[in-house]
Amino acid sequence: MIIAVALNENHTEALVDEHFGRCAWFCIYDSENRKTEYIENTNRYTEEGAGCSSAKTLMQYGIQIAIAMRFGVKVVEFFRKNNIQMVIPETQKNLEEILKMINN
């Protein structure tokens, strides 16, 4: 299973970002071979549709779950159509804690 996490920095102690479309980095995590890959979010400063264009980029990686603190309406619609699960942590967590929860 491939999981995308929206992050504010590109290391394991980075916090999950407040907003999906406007985060600085995405972490693509493959739970089968336990590999992480960081990709920079190039759409973060676009005025409109930042979430949708980053969602489309992430779709190319074949993600099944997306994690962020908040998703915009257009992204919710887009992910729902493409059957991708959205996960919102209730408290601020860092990447390490998230990965630990996935692996347990």
Place this chain on the structure above:
Amino acid sequence: MSRTKKHRLVQKAPNFSGFKPFGVQKVNDAEISLNFEEYEAVKLCDYELLTHAEASVLMNVSRPTFTRVYESARRKIAKAFVEASAICFEGGKVVFDTLWYKCDNCKITFTISEGKLQECPLCHSTEKIANI
């Protein structure tokens, strides 16, 4: 008899139930109830910065209806501000577009894709799941 209202689509209910004024000597007892559709209208317009036309499509109502809902929301918020009364989110003719679930174990909120097992995506437990 007036025509029945159309259901308004709402993406996600707020995860808190309202606002209270602070620093007032006499709290106004009258609570103002802001419907979920009005909350959604303010969110789409002023938070997500959509136009009324775009927002009305997302809520599955006509553009004039959306503007009416939004206007009523603004008036209610202004009333609460000026009269120092509490706002609570309740009621309204709404249907939820996306179903959100909660896992007690992981303390997360998540969606479930169609035709999938109802389990938490992180801990895979099927027991401690609540529909919100």
